[in-house]
Amino acid sequence: MKTDELITLLARDATPVNKGALPARLVAVVLVGALAAFIILVPWLGIRPDLAEAVGGMTYWMKTIYTLGLGVSGFALVERLSRPDAKGLFGWILVGIFAVTIIALAVVQLASTSPDQMRAAFMGATWDKCPWRILALSLPGLVLILWAMRHLAPTRLALAGAAAGLLAGGVAATVYGIHCAETAAPFVALWYSVGVILSAGLGALLGPRVLRW
Amino acid sequence: MSDLEARLKTLMLRGLAGDAAAHAELLGMLAGYLRGFFARKMGRNATDLEDLVQESLLAIHLKRDTYDRAQPFTAWAFTIARYKLIDWYRRNRSRGTEPLEQATEMFGSDDTAEVAVRRDLRKLVATLPEKQRVLLEDVKIVGLSNAEAAKKAGMTEGAVKVSIHRSLQTLMKRARSED
Numbered sequence: 001m002k003t004d005e006l007i008t009l010l011a012r013d014a015t016p017v018n019k020g021a022l023p024a025r026l027v028a029v030v031l032v033g034a035l036a037a038f039i040i041l042v043p044w045l046g047i048r049p050d051l052a053e054a055v056g057g058m059t060y061w062m063k064t065i066y067t068l069g070l071g072v073s074g075f076a077l078v079e080r081l082s083r084p085d086a087k088g089l090f091g092w093i094l095v096g097i098f099a100v101t102i103i104a105l106a107v108v109q110l111a112s113t114s115p116d117q118m119r120a121a122f123m124g125a126t127w128d129k130c131p132w133r134i135l136a137l138s139l140p141g142l143v144l145i146l147w148a149m150r151h152l153a154p155t156r157l158a159l160a161g162a163a164a165g166l167l168a169g170g171v172a173a174t175v176y177g178i179h180c181a182e183t184a185a186p187f188v189a190l191w192y193s194v195g196v197i198l199s200a201g202l203g204a205l206l207g208p209r210v211l212r213w
Numbered sequence: 214m215s216d217l218e219a220r221l222k223t224l225m226l227r228g229l230a231g232d233a234a235a236h237a238e239l240l241g242m243l244a245g246y247l248r249g250f251f252a253r254k255m256g257r258n259a260t261d262l263e264d265l266v267q268e269s270l271l272a273i274h275l276k277r278d279t280y281d282r283a284q285p286f287t288a289w290a291f292t293i294a295r296y297k298l299i300d301w302y303r304r305n306r307s308r309g310t311e312p313l314e315q316a317t318e319m320f321g322s323d324d325t326a327e328v329a330v331r332r333d334l335r336k337l338v339a340t341l342p343e344k345q346r347v348l349l350e351d352v353k354i355v356g357l358s359n360a361e362a363a364k365k366a367g368m369t370e371g372a373v374k375v376s377i378h379r380s381l382q383t384l385m386k387r388a389r390s391e392d
Contacts, residue, residue, distance in 0.1 A: 001334040003327050006267050007240040009353045010274040013377050016231035017278045083279040084292035153276040155296045212300070213272070213385075 022152065023079055029148045030075065033141025033168060037175040040137060045179040059183040062105060064174055066188060069098035070196050071170025077163035078145060082152035088163070095166070099193070106189040124182040127191050134195025135202070138165070138172035142203055146210055154211050161207020162200045169199030217320055222286040229277065240270055245323030247294055252324055254298055261301065263330040264388070269297045271385040275378075291316035300389070337387045338380075345380045348373060 018024075041047075054060040077091030113121050124130075145164040154160035173192050182188065221239060228236030247266045255262055272293050280289050338349055344366070351362040352373075359377075363370040 001267075001330070001338070003244050003263060003267055003270070003330075004241075005353065006270060006334060007237055007244065009349075010240055010270065010381070011233045011237035012352055012359070013274065013374070013381060014228055014231060014233040014236035015374060015378075017229045019282065021278055083281055083289070084276075084296065085284070085288045086281065153272070153279040153293065153296075155292055213276075213389075 022082065025148060026075065026079060026082070026145070029144045030071075030141065030167065030171060033144045034171045034175060036140035036144075037137040037172050038178070040140070041175055041179055045133065045176075047178050048181045050181065051178065054181070059185075060177070062102075062185060063177050063180075063183075063188050063192070066098055066102045067170050067173035067177060067192060067196070069101075069170070070095065071167055071174060073098060074163055074165075074167025074170050074200075078149065078160070078167050081156060081160040081163050082149050082154050084153050084155045091163070102185065102189045102193070106186040109185045121184040121186045122190060124184060124187040124191070126180065126182060127187065130176070130180065130182070130187075130191040131195035131198055134169060134173045134176050134192065135198040136172075137176055138168040138195075138199040141168035141171055142199060142206075146203070146206060150211055150213065153213065154207075157207040157211045158204045159207070160211055162204035164207070165200035165203025166196060168203070169196035172196075172199065218285055218287045221290070225277075225280065225286050226282065229280070229282075236274075240274065242323070243273060243290060244270060244327075245325040246319055248327070249322050249324035250294060250319040251298065255301075260331045261305075263328050264332050265297060265301055267330065267334060268385065268388050269294050271381060271388065272297060275382055275385055285316075287316045287320050291319045294319055304389075332388065334384060334388065337384050340387065341380055341383060345376050345383075348376050349380045352377065 048054065073091050073094035075091075076094055077088040080086040080088035080091060110118070110121060142165055145168055146161065149160060149164060173196055176192075176195075182191075221242065224235045224239035224242070228239055244266055247269050248262065251259070251262050251265050251269075255265070273290055276293065280286065338346060341349065348362055348366060351357045351365060352359065357365065359370050359373050363373040366373065368376070
């Protein structure tokens with residue numbers, strides 16, 4: 001086939017493209033991923049019995065805003081890094097803001113924690129399970145987001161994969177908060193972050209393998 | 214460069230609005246720049262030169278929903294061309310010698326004289342599922358309009374469009390895995 005013929009053929013396929021089509025597709029995929037995480041969470045770990053009470057308090061929202069914030073940062077990065085020649089500076093700034101905020105909250109809390117309570121503030125009762133559960137809950141979302149990105153045009157594949165993992169991990173951690181009754185900011189700053197970092201790391205490993213086009 | 218940017222971007226925006234003639238003109242111009250760019254990187258006699266031009270045009274077309282209208286068009290198109298070139302280097306186990314940083318590198322000069330393809334996309338078309346292949350040939354080779362092809366195949370025009378789009382996606386995938 002000559003290149004001119006190919007161009008004629010491609011022009012036949014020149015359907016109008018909606019400006020917001022790319023973000024809309026990503027939002028849809030993320031919502032399905034969040035729903036999948038929730039559907040896995042309920043029979044597996046269950047919802048914390050005091051949820052109704054917890055949503056009236058500060059600590060639940062501290063946790064939720066942090067993890068949701070990571071998800072939003074991840075979304076900003078995925079939306080940019082799915083395009084050629086885009087850097088995603090805004091997303092990185094968001095990650096920084098949320099990370100600094102949770103660390104600051106943790107430091108403030110630790111300042112008024114007695115030495116014998118330090119260990120509990122960091123380790124809670126579930127430190128050894130929390131990151132792995134977040135990673136597990138992030139898997140359906142991660143697969144879906146990578147699949148969606150594959151149809152777009154990421155050019156920095158490890159970075160794009162990490163962004164997908166950050167997004168999936170942030171969403172998964174938010175869903176996990178419906179089960180997890182840990183309240184200490186140091187615990188959240190450490191173990192929730194580790195869970196999301198695991199997910200981002202997995203995404204970075206998968207990116208160069210699955211995102212090629 | 215900025216004149217060219219404005220001209221190409223206008224064509225791209227018209228193409229994104231559904232203007233097929235503008236889209237064809239854009240791809241035609243890009244083909245020249247891609248050929249010139251790849252010729253400088255791979256050598257004018259590289260057997261894969263025209264294949265890579267075609268593969269890049271397919272990618273630019275199929276990925277056009279990733280173009281952010283607030284950004285320069287030439288940078289976007291150049292990044293795709295560079296990605297395809299690096300991908301080609303990687304598949305052929307050879308190394309790109311110089312870093313490719315600037316879109317000006319690609320849009321400095323064009324080369325409109327088409328060279329022979331090595332891997333004929335027509336052969337790849339033949340490997341498509343029967344129904345998709347017939348539709349593609351109807352619109353491309355026989356020259357039917359989408360509406361005529363739809364009538365002939367007993368499909369809606371929308372389904373014909375989707376089928377052609379899918380065929381092009383399959384072609385791009387197979388063009389990569391052929392090497």
